[in-house]
Each structure stands twice: as structure tokens, then as C-alpha cells.
Amino acid sequence: MKLFKYIITGVLGMQLLTSCVDYLDKESDTELTLPMVFEDKTRTEGWLANVYSHVPDPYWGYARKLGWDILSDDMTASERWRQWDWKVIPMLLGEWTPSTDWDGNYWSRLPQLIREANIFIENVHPLPDQGISATEVTYMKAEMRFMIAYYYYLLSNTYGPVPFKPNYIAPTDFNLADLMEGQRPYYEVVDWVDKELKEVAEILPAKYTEARKYGRATSIMCLAVRARMLLFAASPLVNGNPDYANHKNKDGENLFSTTADKTKWAYAAQACKELIDAAEAAGHKLYTEKNDDGTIDPFMSYQNLFLTRYDEGNTEILFARPGGSEYGEYEKHATPAASGGSGGLGVTQSLVDAFFMENGLPINDDNSEYVETGYSVSDETRDNTVWDTEVNGGAISKKNTYNMYCHREPRFYITVSYNNSYFTQEKREFNFFNGSADNPHTHDAPQNGYLIRKKISPDLNVKQGTYKYRPGIVYRLGEAYLNYAEALNESDPGNGDILVYLNKIRERAGIRQYTTGATDDNFIHVDLNDQAEMRKLIRAERRVELSCEGIRYDDLRRWKEAENVLNGDFYGMNFSGKDNSSFYVRTPYLKRVYKKAYYWFPIHQSEIDKNDKLVQSPYWN
Template structure:
């Protein structure tokens, strides 16, 4: 009973930010199991508490979990470290096993998992309250999904963790209570099998709007596909760096022998997901121009902003997220925002040109220096660059725009807010020069000359409390296509499906596709295709929480994150690109030195947990 009271107390501390009619509930404290599971509302409240561990892809990936800032996508103001943004210390390598990490998956997710097992053991039909056998089967399936999903989140962060099936009683032996870590592949294989089984139980979607966000078979397959892609990647597939890293029983925790069959499993899982998603009615989100052509600007912008009833691209979403703080921190200081949540110069450079070529291609037409002499127009109904004004329909840049930002692909303009871009809600350009309304030297200003536009709602108004709703997308079909392309290229290079799905993403983005036909961009060989897929992932999925894991699983952290990070000159007070002028804003300037070493591929095991459990071993290289 003492354990039950503890679990219920923990659950009651949290209110799940999710489906308003279902997930925003928490059970009363100190109830008996019989009282809970004889009552429909309390039963649902218990399950709602289990759902509470689903991460927030807005504020979670931004500040709390920190996956986007830990990658080379996002740049929160370095001045915010004094306000509890501990992710900034992690960017610069200033952390260790005693450092705090808000989500603390090591202790919080096992609580959810334990609660889910108790739910599975005790939920039952209730004819008097119209809880049917079918509903109970679904709810048990949901709890099983959440257990598997939470174990995936844990090994995604830590690599290896203690692994328990079922509830460990409080009077269990010391050996049962003090378990060491289980090998990575063993946990992956269990999650894989569990998600396959649960996908056979849960429906692909629900007809009731109140169940939006609850687990489906598609969510099972989406988590499984991403996990198996990770498991096939260089970090954990034959990584010799982890040879000799063993648990308390002497078992190797990571497989040091490369296994090409892991790519086959990943490919098959991605293909199964895509086929099931298509059968369930999922498709890429499109918006169209008056002439029937795809509008790449609105398609990419609203693919993130539109709700699930019209946005069939969403595979797994958290119905409620802290979009208010995300939007407020990414909007200019002079418009009522906090104005310091930016993106990196590295991401700015990653976007393609309008002709579909990267800026480092000599045929791309990229010009960095100087300023445009006239505005630029495209075939789009996007209104954020004066497109809502008569005679300026389709305008995407203004006269006098720094050339670095001209003739770029549509996703660039949806993702990046740069100095002197038009800001529709205020009816003016952004003013990022030092001393201007949106600029420094305050910490509430873009520390490297850019603010984040991706996922920020253009109608969010912090002055008047306007905060349009949008779901927190965790998995979407566009990512599933790119996952499949990557796995298929490792298994069967040259398979036509690779370019087919890769080109669906580029077509929606409004840039030329790959191939040998007229107007297409040729690719030659597996390595060239692999690089093209990685470039596309960087752009298409920017600031959606995936880049951090891509860097880690590809083992490119040292070259990508252990270096100087650049932007425009934060202290610049003149609209100049003269590199010899200290007051020039438009010149590449170091704003942060980041540190990354081989230990940073995994979060450290919290030292407090090792102090409590002597059978745990610290993650590789954190003890050096």
C-alpha cells in the first residue's frame, strides 16, 4: 500500500497537457486500487497519469529536454543561462554526472512504467459504467505502448538502463531491486516485439475527437521504425569505442560487431509503417496555389501548424504543448516577445538555393555579400513578407535584403527570421542592430542575428495574449519517408523507391528533384545518395527534435558540435557587411565555442543513482 500511495501521489502532482477532455486529469490521492479501478473516471485518470510522460516537442525539446539546442539547429540566448537554461552549459561541455537535467528520464519514466504495469494488472470491464471488454483491451494496449515508448526514450538518452518487466514488489530481494543495466540490443529487441504485438491490438485511428492523441497502431509502428533506424546506425552497430564496456555481470552492453541485418530490419519497419499509414489515410500535407500548383511556403508552414483533423501527415502528436513560451521566446523583443530563441548559422547555411543546390555547390548561384536591389516574388499565397498587401502578392524578400538570404528555398523563409525581414504582425522590418528595438545588447535579443521562425505561429501576440492552437508533432509521415530512404540506401542502393520518396519531400518543398531527367539534379552512387538524404533531413526536419539524434547515431558529433559557432555580429550597429568594420552587422562572427567529445553521445547516469545502486556502471568515458 505504501508503494501505491507513492505512485498516486506522484501522478497527482502532474496535470497532463494533452487532450482537453481526457488527458488533463489526475486521480485523487491515497485511493485503494479497488476504488480506482471500480470507477471509470478514476481509471481513466490513472491512464492519463501514465500518458503524462510523453515529451513536449515545443518547450520540452527547446528548454527542458533540450534536444534542439544540443544539436546544431537551435541557439537560445546564452544570457538565459542565468535564468535556468542549463542546456547552455551542456552546449559548452560544462556538465558532469552530478549536473541536473530537468526531465531526469532515469527516475521519472520508470515511475510511469510502473504505473502502467499496475494499470494493466487491474483495469477491468465495468458494465454499470459502460466500460466494455473492447475498451479495456484498448486501454491495456495503450499502457503497453507507453511502457515500450518510455523504454525507448530512456535508451535513446542513456543507451543502456536497468530493464524490468512487470512490477517489482517492495519486498523483493536486493538483487531484484538493485539491477544493473541491460544490454542495448536486448532492450531494443523487446521493444520491437512489443510494439509489433500492440500494433495488432490498437486501431489505426479513433473516430471520437476526444481520443485524439491516444495510442494507435500507427504510433506503435512509427516509434518502432525510428528506433530500429537508430539501432542500425554507426553509434550502436559495431561501434568499437564501446568494446569492453560491460555491466555488473560482465555482459557487453553494446554490440561491437557490425550487423548489416539491422539495416534490413530498419528498412522493413519503415516500409511497414509507410504502408500502414497510407492505408489509414495518412498523406503529406499540401496547400495549393490558384493555378493548381503546390504552394511550398504554405505547405511547409502549415504542415506544422494545422490540427490533426485536417493534417493527415501527423502520425503521433501530443495534443497539448507549451507553445506559448516557445512562441514568446522566438518573437522579437520589440514586438512583446523575449526575442532570443534563435537558430544557428550552420542551419542557415544548410538550406538549399531556389534551384535545389546547396550553397557550397559552384552552380548554386549563391551570393553572400551585398544587398538586393529589388524585392523577390514567388508563386505563393504566403503573406508574411507583405504578401497581404495589394500589388505585393507572392513577395518573399524585400529590397535591401542581405544577399545571403535571397533566392533561397521556401523552407528557409518559413524557418529563419533574419535582420530586416518583414514582420507582418507589427507592419515593419525586424530591427536586430545593437541598440534597436529588437537587438542587443540585452540577453533578450538574437545572440547571432537570427530568430527561430519554424513552428512559431505568425499570429501569436504576446502583448494581447493571442496564442493559436497547434498540436505538438512528435512523428510525421515526412520523417517516415526520409527514414525509409536512408535505410533502403544502406540495404539496396539504387532502388528506385529511394529517389521516389526523397523527391516527394523536395517536390513539396518547391525545389528540383533528383534524377537524370530534364530539370533534375543527378546523383551518383550510394555515398552521394547518403549525403543527399542527410542534407534533406537537416533541412526538412529542422527544429523538430530529430537532429540531435541524427548527429549522435551517425557519429558526427565531434566534427559537427566541437567547434566555434557563428552568426551575424550581435554588437553590430550598422547595416554593413564590411569585415573590417567592427560595427558591421552582416559579417560572420563567433558567438559561442561549443564542446563535444565521445562521452557526450549519451547522457551520463545520474551520480545520485549510482550512489544508491552499486550495480550500476557509469556511461562510457564519463568517469575519465
């Protein structure tokens, strides 16, 4: 038998897939053969774990390595961090070419992992004397089928059409030319992934009882990936987009749909409902914490949704990253420099403006009671939460807070650290004025007067390197509800389920729900049959509920809104202001550039140079 010379470096998963080692191809100075790997339980499980290694990290991955939150209009990083090789920052400024490197590295890495998964499926077999049963092998093969489908989804979601040969394993003595493939149409990949995920969902369990399998593929994860993919596939970017009418592969095939198909929205809605029904049947539900009177505490619920493990009762999680996430780096960069952090990871002014008021209305509504200027005359407290007293220094917002930040909905306070908000770790208020401890006016300072608070533990201590473990949530039930509401509104306007699932999110958020009846203290009237109005409401809810979770960038892309929203000046408070009058001024801090080409990542020029069967992504030539 030929020696297996493929070297992998990754995760060896014996306990929750968390033990990091270099899994090399050497033992006793001999090269490992495939039988040597698959006759050994430890090596077999190490191979399996390595295939999981590129599941995105929802903390540092979304912020820096993949950059989804920075590329959107949710989060912002100090522009001067580019000197520490933040590759995503030049991309914001329009300094993006087919030769630009990207830390996500999907084009080169994911096909390698797909190949490893195929090899695993072909070679794994029961090892009963070592504790790997035939049933376990069936599950592991299904897991690898899930990972192959998931990685093809990530590739197609990033690049659009990609080379696609499912189940193919190159022979050991291959010629390089044998691997040179051109792209297949976008929907060919989507249709295959859809079918594969449905089949695998019939094999895998909805959940595992063994703690060591936390994060391993389940039927619910299959349905979650499928539902999100089909929502994207129904959207205007890829469903009949005339911009791509002439984008063809080298064989002359159209690589994108040239005719809009409304049935794709109905199919996406069906997939979302199948996910919801299966998830709820398996015990998943929105995460809530209750007050003594049994009502939902919206502040503690939304805060701890991102800090609470599945085994602690957070069954809203549908898909968690196996192993750990780099939340320490995330929290460090959201902590002021004087407090041991790097202090420049913030949120945009447009996100601040997107949150609703306490009464559930957007700030631009005539009845919202929003006041932008001036300052509060007393501490603000609320009677539906313990968050103010247990976490936030005794108040929702402190006296002398800029009115822009007063009487906003609970999710705002959990997501944004603003000037004069409470800094839990040091039991004081933030001071972002120029020259203060929290703004040394360097690259390690909030460039627009805000830091990210969402997914930050109140128990962290950066100076001591103390970080509390929390799950890396890739998919959650709250997103599934909003996906379903959107797909229904596009396929079946007026369907009553639209409000049912939109209101589930608003109920947990602690703001007035929508009704087709009259507006009162508990409800806001909407016209359910007005598709355009409902589309606006659903998108507004997605913006705040799912902010800083790696979803907004794809939303702007699939709606074909990115070239409008992500172009031009981005605003915040005045980084150079030293007092109230000079700091609280809407001030541009970054000029973004977003070209039509940016909807898809370019294929790196080095790949184009190697493979003459490839065509560059649209508008990149």
C-alpha cells in the same frame, strides 16, 4: 488489502487528455486503495492519462526542457539565460558532469510511469455501468503496453543500456535492495521493444473516430516509434562501434554490439516501409496546400504543416502529443523583447547555410547562383505561392535584403527570421542591428542575428497573450519517407525507392527533384548507385526538412558526427553591429564543447551512489 500509497501528480484525461489536475491519493481523508481507483471510471481514466504525461513536448520541451534542438546545431538560445536555470546551456559549454541535473528527468521519471502502466494493466477491468466496455479495456491495456515500450525506447535512446525488467511490479512490502538492478545490453531492450510494438500494433486501431481520444496510442504510432528506433539501432553509434568494445555490465556482458551487422539496415528499411504502407492505407499523406491551378504552394504547405490540426486535414501527423504543448513559451522566446517576448531563441548560421537555393542546389555548389555579400535591388516575389502577399508583407524578401538570404528555397523563409525579413505580427521588417528595437544588446536579443520562425504562428500576439492552438507533432510522415530513403541507401544502394521518397519531400518543398537522367529546369542529375553521394543528399535533406523538430541531435549522434559538428565556434551575424558593414560579418558567438562521453547522457551520480550494480555511461568515469 494493503493500502496503495503511491502518489501521482499529473493529467486527468476526460476531454482529449487536456484537463490538468493534481491527482492525489486522498479522498475523504482516507488513502485510496487500488479497487477504489479501478472501480471508478474517472480515476481509471485519470491514471491512464497520467501515464501519457511524459510524452515529450515538441515546442518548449525540445527547446528547453529536453533541449534536443539546442543541443544540436539547429537552434541557439541566449547563453545568459542560464541565470534562469536553463540547464541545457552549461551542457553546450562542456560543463557537464554525472552530477548535472537535467529537466528531462528520464532516469527517475520514466521507470515510475512504466510501473504505473504495469499496475494499470494488472488491475483495469470493464465497468459496463460506467461506460467502460471489455473492448475499451482491451484497447487501454494495449495503450499501456505501447507506453511501456515507448518509454523504454526513450530510456535506451538517451542512456544506451538501462536496467530492464519488463512486466515487473515491485510488491508493496519490497526491500530497497530488490529494486537495485544493473543494465542490460542495449540490443536486448531494442529487440523487446521491437517485438512488443509489433504485437500491440495488431491490437490497436489505426485511428479513432472519437475526438476525445486524439493523441491516444494507435497502431500507426506503434509502427512510427519502432521505425525510428530501428533506424537508430542500425546506425554506426550502436552497430559495431569499437569505442564501446570494453563497456560491460557488472556481470561482464558487453552492453553494446561489438560487430557491425549490415542486416540491421535492411530490417530498419523494412520497418520504415511497413510504417509508410500502413499509414497511407489509413489515410495519412503529406500535408499540402494548393494554388488555384492545382499546383502545390510550398510556402503555405510547409508553414501550416506545423500549425494545422489533424481534424483540419493535417493527416501527415502520425503521433501527436496528447493534451497541449507549451507553444506559448516557445513563441514568446522567439519574439523580440520590445514586442513582449524574450527574443533570444534563434537558429545557427550553419542551419542558415544548410538550406538549398531556389534552384534546389546547396549554396556551395558551383551552379547554385548563391551570392553572400551585397544587397538586393528589388523586392523578390514568386508565382507559386500566396505566402508573400497573405503572410509576408507582399514579398518573399524585401529590397535591400542581404544577398545571403535571397533566392533561397521556401523552407528557409518559413524557418528563419533574419534581419530585414518581415515581422508578421507587427507588419514591419525585423531590425537586428545593435540598439534597435529587436536587439537591445541584452540577453533578451538574438545573440547571432537570427530568430526561429518555424512553428511560429503568424497570428500570435505576445503582448496580448494571444496564441493560436496547434498540434505538438512528435512523428510525421515526412520523416518516415526520409528514414526509409536512408535505410534503403545503406542496405540496398541503387534501389529506385530512394529517389521516389526523397523526391516526395522535395516536391512539397517546391524545389527541383533528383533524377538519374539529365539535369534540366525540373530535375537535378544524381548517380543513384553512388552510395556516398546519395548518403550526402539524404542527410542534407534531413537537415532542412526536419530542422528544429528534435531529430537533428539524434542524427548527429547515431552517425557519430556529433563530436565533429558540435565542437568549436558557432557563428552568426555580428550581435554588436550597428549598420550593414559591421552587422553582416560571420562572427563567433558561442564556443561549443562536445566530448566523446556526450553521445550518451550520464547516469546521475546520486543513482550510481545508491546502486552498486550500475556502471556509468561510456567515458564518463
